Amino acid sequence: MNDLRDLYQQIILDHNRNPRNYHELPEATKRVEGYNPLCGDHYTIFVDLDGDVIKDVAFTGNGCAISKSSASVMTTAVKGKRTEEAQKLFDTFHKLVTGEPAGLSEAELGRLAAFSGVSEFPARVKCAILAWHTLHSALQNEQEVVTTE
């Protein structure tokens, strides 16, 4: 049961139940879809850029608790950040969920630390990373549907 609580931490369950920034963003400058066909996890990430600042970010879609809470936490983590900072967070998050040393303390990781348990569940890494890859793709100006399978 301990392992399960490591994966399904309160923050994850909370963001799954009440996802933040969970709506469309009609004025978004970028809109990219993330889809894992095997799972059926399917999200759209909306990014409103002001120069290189993420003025607003939101998402819609559905999937498992890990993918949905990850998308929700991500929006709260990158809102107001410069794109460069968001890319760094993407790298950090990637390391965190794949079990590589992220080089940051829990305090620096903030809410993202809730996803550290994912690395113990290899089959679920793709769920946690889907929204981040989608955001990454949006910031890279790639328009095709993103998948992490």
Add this chain to the structure above:
Amino acid sequence: MTAVLQEKKTYDVAKIRRDFPILNRSIRGKKLVYLDNAATTQKPQAVIDRIVRYYTEENSNVHRGVHYLSEVATAAYESSRTTVKRFINARDEKEIVFTRGTTEGINLVASSWGRRNLRAGDEVLITAIEHHSNIVPWQLLCEETGAKLRIVPVNDAGELVLDEYARLLTRKVKLVAFGHASNALGTINPVKRMTAMAHENGAVVLIDGAQGVPHLTVDVQDIDCDFYAFSAHKVYGPTGIGVLYGKQALLDAMPPYQGGGDMILSVSFEKTTYNALPYKFEAGTPDIAGVVGLAAALDYVSSLGLPNIAAHEHDLLLYATSSLKSIDGVRIIGTAAEKASVISFTLEGVHPHDIGTILDQEGVAIRTGHHCAQPLMMRFNVPATGRASFGLYNTREEADALVAALHKTIEVFRG
């Protein structure tokens, strides 16, 4: 009452479980509860031993050498064909083609029979509850030939709407393909009746038997289907091997599927003469160990008796269905009157993948996802489901373990 008691007595599940070494292992410190039999079944010691014996004592190429081992391997390979023929009651060994599995069997028919016989304007009729392997080969064929793919709809219980089937069965339909039992919902289709209806309209019938053979007594002559494809690994045999049954007259008229060794009589650069059935469809060195392993699996199933297995599984189906229904928020997808021991379900507020992960921590293995049946998931308006599928070695206690693990899931999620 006496009959029931006798059945219970002869079907000794505790003893049967000892035939499957993997069932002894623990997963994450918990006893393995394997409820993913519709994906693949575990293998009895008899099958494992047979494959080891083949490689230890008999390994050689078939139909080629004149040396002793080649004769032994050929005899083992061909007697396995006879075992399959008997198991599904085909008329002749010539009608039994070894394939890599159900998928290859369906592709063989689509490619060989389909390309030869379909024209623009013709129709292929499949159903809304098919596995992707009984959808995509027909889509490819239709794209190539200009034929149209038509779909028999399914009702809310997961049963095919036979009136619609009758309506769709026009003279344009040249081939009808449907599953014997649905991997995603468990629905058992009235295959004999559906075959007769198709034949009345002059259509050829292919049955995807992947989920039929493990649970039902299959008699291809009684069903009267033209093709029947199944996989060894769903019926306690090895992966990578399967069977395509086809009526001899149809197979005879079909061009080869692949070219290579074993499927020819003579080759010159001017003209190649193809081998007789079934070798015409078995190009290249086959999976000989897989074939003898398949025969060992069918012998094992026969030794228990399919009617006994079916009765045991039906008991588990009813027991597990009623236990699952008692859980608050569980919705069972697929409530057909005739069902194999497959239960698809959703749990309110919890995505199937989260269910799968939590159940796995409890040692309970189920499948979660779309079960390679995305159109069907759309029909029932769910992105995915959890699926518990029971095999000949499962027990009521394992159904209880599933229910307990689902309660734990609810505890984690609803706190």
